[in-house]
Amino acid sequence: MNSEELKNILAELQRGERQVDEVVEFLDHLPFRDVGVAHLDTHRGLRSIMGEVVFALGKEVKDLEIILEGLLEHEKNILVTRLEAHKAKLLKEKFPQFDYHESGQYLVKLSHNNYDQGRGTVLIVTAGTSDLRVAHEAEITLRMMGHKSEMLVDVGVAGIHRLLAYRERLMAAEVLIVVAGMEGALPSVVAGLVERPVIAVPTSVGYGAAFGGVAALLGMLNSCAGGVGVVNIDNGFGAAYLAGLINRKAEG
Amino acid sequence: MNSEELKNILAELQRGERQVDEVVEFLDHLPFRDVGVAHLDTHRGLRSIMGEVVFALGKEVKDLEIILEGLLEHEKNILVTRLEAHKAKLLKEKFPQFDYHESGQYLVKLSHNNYDQGRGTVLIVTAGTSDLRVAHEAEITLRMMGHKSEMLVDVGVAGIHRLLAYRERLMAAEVLIVVAGMEGALPSVVAGLVERPVIAVPTSVGYGAAFGGVAALLGMLNSCAGGVGVVNIDNGFGAAYLAGLINRKAEG
Amino acid sequence: MNSEELKNILAELQRGERQVDEVVEFLDHLPFRDVGVAHLDTHRGLRSIMGEVVFALGKEVKDLEIILEGLLEHEKNILVTRLEAHKAKLLKEKFPQFDYHESGQYLVKLSHNNYDQGRGTVLIVTAGTSDLRVAHEAEITLRMMGHKSEMLVDVGVAGIHRLLAYRERLMAAEVLIVVAGMEGALPSVVAGLVERPVIAVPTSVGYGAAFGGVAALLGMLNSCAGGVGVVNIDNGFGAAYLAGLINRKAEG
């Protein structure tokens, strides 16, 4: 509900077309509905471009079916993240209009793409090939949000010259998502090379004292370079969503 | 050094105005100097506005004196962070041109301020009054970088309506820094209200199972709201530096 | 044994109908049996309404069969919690009078229900839909204890207005059970809105730095709002049992 509608109702009261009690009743629930609507409106600014995202981890196939049916009624773009292959196979039988990405573990239906939401390019950098699945989740999320992204894979710090060879691409990006497991040192090095925001994503790649991504997470939080923001372990979606907010064009 | 300069040197060699050995000597250090210079140049873009920042934690007063003397020769703006009061007192005797901020624990000399670096306002939000010292560190950092910031203090989630009363200010910010200790829930709530990047700073405020900020840190990393990037515990400087990079105007 | 019986025995001794040694022998084991009986009596006050609860985690089907057979002899209400579906299937073949709840993972036989044990309503609030399995365990436990409960699902802090829209229902509850995974911030917000006891249940919902519910647990223990008591991760039964004790009518 916008101000115009509210004015109309009050004008109706003024003109005697509504009773005080009726308007009190209406206003009684207004604050939250109003706030809610305003809140949703705001979000809708972003969501009307992006569509809806479903986090599938721990949800059963039958629940996902109900959710997808509901969303298909009004959403053009739908992304299901963290979806195991065996669940995806069952869903694809019912929803053939979706595509499944095995490495990125997502199911997606992209009906419209509007690649002019970003001020620049988001560069997704990974330390190793095993970090790719997280990078793919970030990539599709950015695509949903209407941002251009590029990927630079397997440029971990053990072979620092591989990374330096791409210095120009690194410096040309508007925002960088840096994905790394094990010791998680790559974001520090990248943030030292560029003057743009770096979103660091620790991954659960590694073994032993990697503790499922904790070593990488701590490494990133303690980065000696400025300009690094960290998200949860393996959270490619969260990193991309933040990168998208950062890269968004000013609203005209 | 730019391509033009390199071309000139090589042209001088071609014209016989330089010797091969002289150019070899020059090029021998070029890659790193060149890279270094380019790197520094880039940084200098930011640093010429910002000045220099010294992290004082664990440094002795005599070391800080040497560093400040060195910096005073060529820097207009100098910020010393994490400086305990007793050290500050000693430094102020020697460097009276600096101001000390007791709560923010910083010593600063700001000779020029250029408040037109940002696209919008950075809003610093704190859950409690004890989080202020971290907020003050963020505030001065943003000021060094030439960004406007505002502060919204003591709007923690236990009294959610205090926060909601400021909904408009929250939604008007270009970037938000949200500072909270204890359970660290404020960034989730704020990120649910706005569509802008939220930089979350866990603080060591709390006791017992707060574990010096770990509870807040974990809360922020696991935020159920999108668009939250986390920095290290009590790292007000890091949050502001990232916010500054995000808020920076496009280079003309 | 009550005081009356004891008096009778001593009177018999006084009247010469019993010998000193016989009474000494009797009294020798009295304290513990007596205490035990008193203790059981007390519990029986609650248990005669509630029936018996079996915790199935780690118990084999054959053991559960023996336990259920034993209980069926004298209990009207029997609840088996934390029972996986494949075990439930085997038990249902032998005990068709039980019902299995797949999401709540419990097997139950409720022969009598007495919904007048509570002073008011216990409201079960969940942050997300994935927290439902824990909420269902709490719900059936309250039903066993004879308390009315209601459920409010998926009102997590990332969309704070969803929660605020239910402010009246929140404030009308006598006790609140708040179930949340990830950052576990919901109990803090709820406890800030109501003036009733809040039982917080962290869930293992989440990934990465959620550490199987530890992040939520720490968030709840460090709640900046007063009036929050915490139970173990995923412990829906424990939360409901405590809520039931709090909500119990004074004994007439």
Next chain:
Amino acid sequence: MNSEELKNILAELQRGERQVDEVVEFLDHLPFRDVGVAHLDTHRGLRSIMGEVVFALGKEVKDLEIILEGLLEHEKNILVTRLEAHKAKLLKEKFPQFDYHESGQYLVKLSHNNYDQGRGTVLIVTAGTSDLRVAHEAEITLRMMGHKSEMLVDVGVAGIHRLLAYRERLMAAEVLIVVAGMEGALPSVVAGLVERPVIAVPTSVGYGAAFGGVAALLGMLNSCAGGVGVVNIDNGFGAAYLAGLINRKAEG
């Protein structure tokens, strides 16, 4: 603002005494003020009895002075918790009307006491004498809230018969606060003896693998007895506040 006031404003609009724009302007900020007021009203129900509580940990004396001056204008009861002795000494010079409790580390001014807020007695039980400081914080908090409390000290599980000797007092309490450090086993034993809510408070009493209260905290969260809610380590205030909410008489 209550419904009556809202009705009056709308009636004024209806009668032409106010303009639509004026009412829109008014309503625009209503939701939050309204919600805020309602929220404060609710709290005021409890706070008008209790007065105000200030958490002093990490606050400087000068800040505490400002806060106390402000509170003294309108509060009859004021409690300052977690206040070290040296700070208390300085505050007492300025505020001689306050009393300081060294063991409980609180400063208090109790101008009126209304001991009829509770349905029954809150019993505070401690495992050892070192847990007393936490018990004292709980005791004064309950007194602020208008509840009767009793204390049972040094009845830890290593000498189980000391505890059992007080079985009747344990069973007579309406709510129990059980305070224990080291292995934190006392709440389990107490909860097994009574049929009332047990609020467990782990304390940082212990050394080595007690890890500052973590061992006791884990022990309490894993209690094999039902009816135990846990608060943060050393959080005597939180335990008492929850106990007070549980013990509160129904509002007539």
Next chain:
Amino acid sequence: MNSEELKNILAELQRGERQVDEVVEFLDHLPFRDVGVAHLDTHRGLRSIMGEVVFALGKEVKDLEIILEGLLEHEKNILVTRLEAHKAKLLKEKFPQFDYHESGQYLVKLSHNNYDQGRGTVLIVTAGTSDLRVAHEAEITLRMMGHKSEMLVDVGVAGIHRLLAYRERLMAAEVLIVVAGMEGALPSVVAGLVERPVIAVPTSVGYGAAFGGVAALLGMLNSCAGGVGVVNIDNGFGAAYLAGLINRKAEG
């Protein structure tokens, strides 16, 4: 080799029946062989009663077959601990003379039993029925060592009177092994009741913040009662071995 043999060799040298180089060669490896033998002799004192114990966790069936074949040549008593049922089934086909205990997860061949090694009875006490598998491992180990043991099951601290009813049996034991998961409080209570050594075994029974036995382990290490020694989580064998050493009769 004993002193007598050594004397003989030296006497042979003295008598010219051996050469210096031959004796040097012999002595060159003597220290370690000698020490080794002495060491083994000592152990053999215990091992000649006990036989051999094989820890099967992580060993493959084919390796276990080779080990058992080797041991069967000279050992009368053989115990294989931590053996899963499917492995046991394969081994039983080849070694029908062994018995498998499913709950205790051990395979055993006991050819001779000598129940007069102990000074008294070792009492194994468990908090719950789920702790039985660890208790069974302790039981068979004691039987191997020639000690009498008794078992007291499901006397956890939540129902303290169950435990107290067995006060006499507790006090009659020479050594007590107390097995408990969850909060691990039972050893503290038992050690407060008896004046004998208590070996505490934490078990991985529990969920959530039990952290696979860590809560119980910490509880036991922080026992407020004296006389408690702790072994690793689920280490029934280790507890029994220590109990056996404590209970061993003085060597005549």
Next chain:
Amino acid sequence: MNSEELKNILAELQRGERQVDEVVEFLDHLPFRDVGVAHLDTHRGLRSIMGEVVFALGKEVKDLEIILEGLLEHEKNILVTRLEAHKAKLLKEKFPQFDYHESGQYLVKLSHNNYDQGRGTVLIVTAGTSDLRVAHEAEITLRMMGHKSEMLVDVGVAGIHRLLAYRERLMAAEVLIVVAGMEGALPSVVAGLVERPVIAVPTSVGYGAAFGGVAALLGMLNSCAGGVGVVNIDNGFGAAYLAGLINRKAEG
């Protein structure tokens, strides 16, 4: 109260010298008083030899004065453990009959010593000289209990031959207390050399990843040698108390 007294009371009832109500009243509190007395009696068996032990950590001097005054009335032997030097100095002024041991941090008054409580010698072995303070606490505790102890200092595993040189002393002990910080490997090696119970005490000696004794604690709990029981970090008293119980002569 013993059986004889109980018989007398009942006989008085039988003879009409007491009334039923009077005996009921008496018996009503009997169980716990009785149990309590029996419990104390049992303990008194040990305590009449040992005297009383006060744990001073966290207790203030004024509290310790009250406790010591109370104990001096009826105890011959009194031990105060974990007492810092500055507190000891104040106590010694008031209680000159006590001796203070600076390294062991205990204050002691030993009026009678009865060194015939043990079956053999308790050997206290330390890995380094820094572990001595814990060893001294163990030593005085054993002396209180009437056991002979010997000490073997600085025989850590880095120089294994130092330890082996004392093989005979190790093997001659009835019980061994092995004290070690850092990696805590000494108990494993010692337990491999002897066939007696080994009580392992981790100490907080070390730095960095020693984590205040956690590394040593984990090392001891995971000992690959049988016969090792572990106590809390730095708990010399607990180790000695357990060793004393193990070494105690059978009661005639």
Next chain:
Amino acid sequence: MNSEELKNILAELQRGERQVDEVVEFLDHLPFRDVGVAHLDTHRGLRSIMGEVVFALGKEVKDLEIILEGLLEHEKNILVTRLEAHKAKLLKEKFPQFDYHESGQYLVKLSHNNYDQGRGTVLIVTAGTSDLRVAHEAEITLRMMGHKSEMLVDVGVAGIHRLLAYRERLMAAEVLIVVAGMEGALPSVVAGLVERPVIAVPTSVGYGAAFGGVAALLGMLNSCAGGVGVVNIDNGFGAAYLAGLINRKAEG
């Protein structure tokens, strides 16, 4: 590219045989290519002996097939580590020229072996038989690098004389790799016996408080003996690679 080549190019420019733009173009990529090449050259020194190593953990069979096909074109020696048996079976069907080692979990093709890369022998020592799989990974890695290695198995610290019997072999080694799980004490003892570098490898062997190798890792990091370097849990490859670097002959 060496200095000589650079001089030639510049000389060609000087002689007019090259154009400025051509040289600029060349130099533009020089730094990184140059650095890269130099770096790769260096590595190639080692890699031309060793061949290529593929870490298979988390890689799918189809990816491994692509990688192996690529490597077979130019590598004589190829090692695939951390390869589960079922994956190995599939790969062997396509690549019959490889051998699979079940315990060491590696697939290998060794076409040439050059055992003269080391200054001495690398001795691999294991505490138990369960540590063998890690030892086998170290063994094949050393073989790839052209170093002689020997193995000493099951000489853990619980039977210290087994280890001492091999004192001469220990002292004869140039570098030692010591592999141990549980308490991880073996490296300390070995490093105390030799004067050579000891590479310690914690293994995940153990249960309960072994925490998947953490106890062993902490034990090794806190070694009281000098000369111990630690690698990640179960990292046999890393230990051998480091040992190989240490043992490498000086380059002629």
Next chain:
Amino acid sequence: MNSEELKNILAELQRGERQVDEVVEFLDHLPFRDVGVAHLDTHRGLRSIMGEVVFALGKEVKDLEIILEGLLEHEKNILVTRLEAHKAKLLKEKFPQFDYHESGQYLVKLSHNNYDQGRGTVLIVTAGTSDLRVAHEAEITLRMMGHKSEMLVDVGVAGIHRLLAYRERLMAAEVLIVVAGMEGALPSVVAGLVERPVIAVPTSVGYGAAFGGVAALLGMLNSCAGGVGVVNIDNGFGAAYLAGLINRKAEG
């Protein structure tokens, strides 16, 4: 004792100059003394060059005085590590021949230096200036052992070109000690640049989620580059000792 001496004694027995019992007595203690001597001899090979090192952490001044007096009788080189300034001041008064290094926190007396023990140069690299104190401890240790060392300070990964500018010095070193706090990423990058052993030393430099060096430690253990061995947090001595062993010349 060497073989020659043993032969002489046996020859004396053969010649009747010694009795069997006398030789038995002698041999009885031989193994350990012999082993001990051999062991000490071996060490003496290194120690005769190095002198003695005293770890002062936790030792009192009076104990250090006794130790130093003892050592001064026969050692030319003495190093006291981890010595706080106030203790050093007291010791210097008594032992003026020692020098104290404030940053490195060591006291040293170097009477002879023999810089020809190493095959090459040990390069000590630090990430920041705060890591210098650890580097200084490593430097003096290497000097004690007779190795040449160089230092490269403040070349952390945030400014990667600073490090690359020293590529040649890095590649020229025989062994590298890399010291870093915070995220501890420097060893990975250095190990990727060189083909020599890298000893990584995590430091406690950092705050918040650095957890006193744990983040750096985990980063180093999970290094994605080969050839990295890790020592305990802040253990400059241990790193240098290991580097010295690696760099030692073959014994002629």
